[in-house]
């Protein structure tokens with residue numbers, strides 16, 4: 001484990017991943033296994049562990065249940081015990097729904113608030129909080145990367161986001177380079193992190209990039225949920241070798257997976273087998289095979305042990321096996337043997353408790369000291385803004401195509417309403433032209449939902465590992481969008497405004513641009529708030545479209561203000577509809593102070609179109625600005641509420657409350 005070149009007392013470490021595969025443990029001379037297993041030969045004695053940053057995790061009586069609406073609580077983990085040591089990799093295995101992810105979440109302090117937790121989890125023998133930089137949690141479900149950035153850019157920007165501000169810029173770059181080369185990503189440095197046949201990277205490489213990003217802060221504890229989900233042979237092996245390298249570098253690696261190939265199984269260190277929330281086995285990979293054999297379930301020759309365990313302990317296999325067991329007595333024998341298997345797990349439990357006590361005694365001081373300072377909020381903010389700007393500049397579909405579409409749309413409106421005169425008949429045409437221009441432009445912002453959804457998801461993933469705050473993310477994202485929204489309101493508008501021959505005054509034109517600009521900012525902010533709560537981008541687009549249409553209906557053009565039904569449509573919908581404020585301002589700007597076919601502007605706006613006389617057009621701009629701030633603040637609140645990862649266990653570890 002190489003120390004970082006940070007000078008000072010900065011306890012930042014960099015992993016050196018130089019894993020050399022050892023001879024296959026399954027083919028090597030294994031001693032006959034008894035229960036509980038003997039201390040593994042490959043296990044590093046705890047006295048030799050680098051206690052400055054190493055983390056020994058031990059847990060006992062961990063019980064987790066979820067409240068059910070109609071029935072009694074569902075017990076997902078039932079009195080599970082175990083430990084994970086530095087320099088070793090623990091793999092939690094078991095059939096689907098056996099509680100693997102729940103155990104991993106409990107151990108990392110990331111259980112959701114709904115979960116009822118009981119138990120005793122200790123780090124280096126103490127109940128203590130996992131502080132920033134000490135642990136990282138990865139899951140393929142949250143695997144969202146900024147698609148428009150290259151691997152190198154992503155790692156460098158992540159280093160700036162994660163490493164302390166007092167670390168010189170040069171050293172942050174050096175850390176990023178180091179991690180990139182250790183993870184074997186140097187050759188991919190200039191490839192985009194998106195999945196794309198030519199310029200992008202594969203799914204396995206994306207997972208390595210995700211892991212690399214988390215390694216920048218040198219965490220002592222690495223939790224990896226469903227580590228191999230969606231990966232095929234070579235990628236699984238490559239990821240496993242990297243994880244094992246990390247463990248050999250001093251990290252405590254805990255991952256969970258449903259099953260692995262026999263080649264991968266040979267490379268595993270410790271195993272925790274779960275079935276239906278109960279622990280069936282705990283020990284090293286060789287001991288597991290022996291244990292099943294002793295309990296009457298020998299793994300057939302040339303058979304994948306991991307598949308064999310799944311078959312034996314998986315409740316769902318029971319149903320599948322039944323038709324093949326025509327002899328009832330045979331079935332009963334099988335079931336009773338299976339009970340034996342579960343009973344022997346008691347012996348492992350006792351063994352683990354002994355070992356766990358050992359962990360307490362040997363760990364010097366018992367405190368996890370591998371803490372690094374969080375970057376200052378200001379530097380976080382600048383890096384996030386820069387990343388958002390870079391991402392949006394390159395996101396072709398998000399802004400550039402939108403600018404082009406907006407231009408074509410405005411051009412169409414401009415040519416349809418070409419050179420409007422000041423006659424009476426032009427009043428209706430002018431009103432329609434303004435309404436269509438405004439509504440069309442605001443509606444196009446729905447197309448940005450998938451992009452925003454990805455941004456929010458990426459942020460939440462980073463938030464889970466405590467990398468930066470929500471407010472910084474939302475403000476940075478808003479600032480990055482401003483130049484593009486200005487382009488969208490200015491470039492296309494010019495084509496329409498002058499072609500249609502709307503009011504010729506310079507101030508009137510500036511007002512039109514500012515009003516459209518603010519309306520787009522509000523619309524964008526609303527879409528962001530929606531992206532924070534929807535389960536996927538498509539739902540977000542549907543909800544976004546519905547809200548835009550609803551706001552348009554009460555905007556004052558489709559149905560005049562005094563004709564709107566009072567309940568719901570007028571109060572409160574027409575007041576909270578930013579379309580209404582924007583449209584009223586636009587109409588006041590276009591018509592007031594001019595005469596059209598003998599009618600005064602005031603008559604047209606307040607008499608014919610029934611817009612309320614107050615507030616005035618400048619107030620509408622202020623209201624729009626206020627709404628933009630409101631929706632952005634709402635996004636901060638929604639992200640905090642809906643993705644709240646309040647660490648229940650963390651609190652328990654820290655306070656000793658069970």
Ligand SMILES: Nc1ncnc2c1ncn2[C@@H]1O[C@H](COP(=O)(O)OP(=O)(O)OP(=O)(O)O)[C@@H](O)[C@H]1O
Nearest residue numbers: 066076095096097098099100101102103112114258
């Ligand atoms: N937030 C939750 N609310 C309600 N029930 C939950 C929640 N999380 C997990 N469960 C339940 O806990 C049980 C175990 O889930 P868990 O995800 O831990 O299993 P798993 O072994 O990781 O499964 P898989 O391999 O399919 O991911 C499941 O029956 C699941 O329905």
